[in-house]
Amino acid sequence: xxIPPATRKTYAFLVILALASAFGFQGWRTLFNNFAVEVGQVxxxxxxxxxxxxxxxGFLALLVVYLLRVAPEHRLAVVSVAALGGSVALAGLFPSxxxxxxxxxxxxFGFHFYETVxxxxxxxxxxxxxAPLVAGRLRAFGSAGNLVVxxxxxxxxxxxxxxxxxxxxxxxxxxxxLFCLRGDPRPAEATPxxxxxxxxxxxxxFYALTLLAxxxxxxxVAFALFLMVSRFGFTVxxxxxxxxxxxxxxTLLSPLIGKAIARFGERRVLSLEYLxxxxxxxxxxxxDSKAVVAGLYILDHVFYNFAIAIKTYFQKIGExxxxxxTMAVGFTINHIAAVAIPLxxxxxxxxxxxxPFLAAAALSLVSLALTQLIRVPGEE
Numbered sequence: 001x002x003i004p005p006a007t008r009k010t011y012a013f014l015v016i017l018a019l020a021s022a023f024g025f026q027g028w029r030t031l032f033n034n035f036a037v038e039v040g041q042v043x044x045x046x047x048x049x050x051x052x053x054x055x056x057x058g059f060l061a062l063l064v065v066y067l068l069r070v071a072p073e074h075r076l077a078v079v080s081v082a083a084l085g086g087s088v089a090l091a092g093l094f095p096s097x098x099x100x101x102x103x104x105x106x107x108x109f110g111f112h113f114y115e116t117v118x119x120x121x122x123x124x125x126x127x128x129x130x131a132p133l134v135a136g137r138l139r140a141f142g143s144a145g146n147l148v149v150x151x152x153x154x155x156x157x158x159x160x161x162x163x164x165x166x167x168x169x170x171x172x173x174x175x176x177x178l179f180c181l182r183g184d185p186r187p188a189e190a191t192p193x194x195x196x197x198x199x200x201x202x203x204x205x206f207y208a209l210t211l212l213a214x215x216x217x218x219x220x221v222a223f224a225l226f227l228m229v230s231r232f233g234f235t236v237x238x239x240x241x242x243x244x245x246x247x248x249x250x251t252l253l254s255p256l257i258g259k260a261i262a263r264f265g266e267r268r269v270l271s272l273e274y275l276x277x278x279x280x281x282x283x284x285x286x287x288d289s290k291a292v293v294a295g296l297y298i299l300d301h302v303f304y305n306f307a308i309a310i311k312t313y314f315q316k317i318g319e320x321x322x323x324x325x326t327m328a329v330g331f332t333i334n335h336i337a338a339v340a341i342p343l344x345x346x347x348x349x350x351x352x353x354x355x356p357f358l359a360a361a362a363l364s365l366v367s368l369a370l371t372q373l374i375r376v377p378g379e380e
Contacts, residue, residue, distance in 0.1 A: 003130070006187040010125045011134065013074060013185035014118060015141050020176040021081050021114050022142035027149040027169035028088045028107055030243055033225045034236045035162050039095040044226070046097055048346020051222040053101050057109040058214075061331030062197060064116045068324060069195050074185055077117040082177035084110030089170025092163035116331045120324040123315045125187055129262055131315055135308045136258020143254060146247035154240045193324040203326065205373055206314045207333050209270070212367045213307055214334030216277070218341045219360040220300055224284065227353065228297070232290045246298045250305065257305045266309040266316075267374040273306035274368035281361035285354040316376045 003011045036042045042050070067076055087106030094103055118138070126134050149169060156165060228234040234242070261269050280296050280303070287293055311327070318326055345356040 003134075006189070007125050009183070009185040010121065010187060013077075013180060014121060014134075014138055016176065016180055017077055017081050017114065017118070018138045018141045019145040020173050020180075021084060021111065021118075022145035023149045023176075024081070024084045024088045024169060024173035025107070025111050026146035026243065026247070027153065028091060028166070029225070030150060030153050030240055031162060031165055031236070032091070032104075033229045034239065035092065035095065035166075036100055037229055039162060040097065040100055042097065042100070044230070044349045045346045047226055048222065048343045048349070050097070050101050050104055051218070051346075052340065052343040054104045054108045055218060055335050057105065058112040058331055058335035060109075061112050061116045061335070062328050064113055064328040064331075065195055065197060065325050067113075068193070072184075072186070073117045073121055073324070075181075077114055077121070078177050078180050080110045080114035080117065081180075082110070082174050083107075084114065085170045085173025085175075085177060086110075087170070088173065089167045091170070092161070092166030095162075112331060112335075116328050119311055119330075120193075120327040121186075123311060123323040123327065124190060124193070124320075128312070128316060132258045132261040132308060132312045133255070134258070135312070136255045136261075136305070139254035139257070139305050139308070140251050143247040143250040147244060147251065150240050150244040150247060154237060154244065157236050157240065191320040191323075194321045196325060197329060198322050198325040199329065200322075203314065203318065205370065206310065206317070206326075206330070208370055209310050209313075209367060210330045210334045211336060212363055212370070213310060215337035215341055216360050216363040216367070217304065217307075218335075218337070219281075219345060219356045219363075220304075222341070222345060223349065223353075223356050224297055224300070227284070228293060231353065232293060234290075242294050242297060246301050249298055250301055253302055254305050258308065261306075261309045261312055265376065266313040267371055269306050269309045270371045270374070271368060273303045273309075274364045274371060276303050277364040278361050278368070281357045281364060285357040285361075313374060313376070 036047065036050070064076065071079070084107050087103050087110060091100075091103040091107070094100065122131055122134055122138070153165060160168075225239070228239065257269075277300070280300055283292065283296055287296070314326060314330070315323070348355040
């Protein structure tokens with residue numbers, strides 16, 4: 001992949017922050033479920049509540065549009081990653097339900113606001129052919145950051161407690177974010193963005209696919225790892241090994257997914273994703289094998305990367321000045337259902353743990369049907 005000279009600083013900036021954000025978020029994910037169950041003694045319903053609160057910042061991602069009126073995108077990206085790291089650093093000190101909820105909220109604000117700005121900058125500063133390649137590479141670098149933090153946790157799990165592990169990971173993220181404060185990575189020529197909420201009828205399919213992706217993905221995020229810990233008895237070390245292998249696979253495959261989107265188009269790639277997610281979620285609901293559920297977790301992450309195509313689809317149909325506001329609106333739409341689903345799913349889990357996964361399979365079928373409506377001017 002050849003990056004034009006005008007955008008090389010932007011690319012390097014996004015790579016560093018992608019590594020830092022992934023390092024912090026994956027470190028939190030690796031430790032959080034075991035910390036919450038072993039130290040916080042949370043129930044399935046309480047976990048659902050925490051995960052619902054975790055999605056509130058995603059629902060508020062629309063605020064990014066207004067924050068950009070007082071701070072440029074690259075500064076907001078740095079502050080967001082620093083907030084993520086600071087919240088992770090504090091997480092191990094507060095095992096109560098209130099403490100877990102508050103530190104999760106802080107981490108989530110940083111993560112979601114950064115992801116909004118990251119998506120916007122990628123679509124703004126790279127052309128249609130380059131944007132999916134860049135997005136795939138950023139996913140790969142994120143997976144590499146996950147590999148590093150997973151390896152560190154694996155080595156340190158018996159040498160340090162939860163406060164030390166959370167603290168070390170979080171402070172490393174903060175330091176990396178502050179390093180990125182130097183200079184302005186944006187290219188000299190960029191399309192000015194409309195810094196207001198923008199909703200257009202012609203973007204309805206992008207909104208619908210985004211909404212369904214958020215609902216379906218949240219079921220996975222909230223309950224897949226919880227299933228592994230509570231039903232299959234995965235330990236911190238086992239979860240860490242799973243994450244290491246998962247991120248090795250995604251480091252290798254993510255750039256290829258970006259190339260596939262550029263070559264075959266969004267409709268074909270998304271159809272492949274949703275078709276496979278149907279049987280993956282059905283398998284989650286009915287498998288009794290610890291090895292199978294681990295394999296499903298890896299496959300789900302591979303297909304999750306195909307969701308890059310939803311954003312690149314919008315890049316092809318949207319106006320250039322709508323990239324930043326629509327990415328913010330998109331994240332809010334993505335989290336409309338995601339705020340309620342973990343809490344509802346937690347209640348349904350108490351009835352039968354299979355129900356949330358069956359619902360995710362049904363949502364994948366709806367997404368598959370809608371994907372067939374994708375049409376890009378100038379493409380088949």
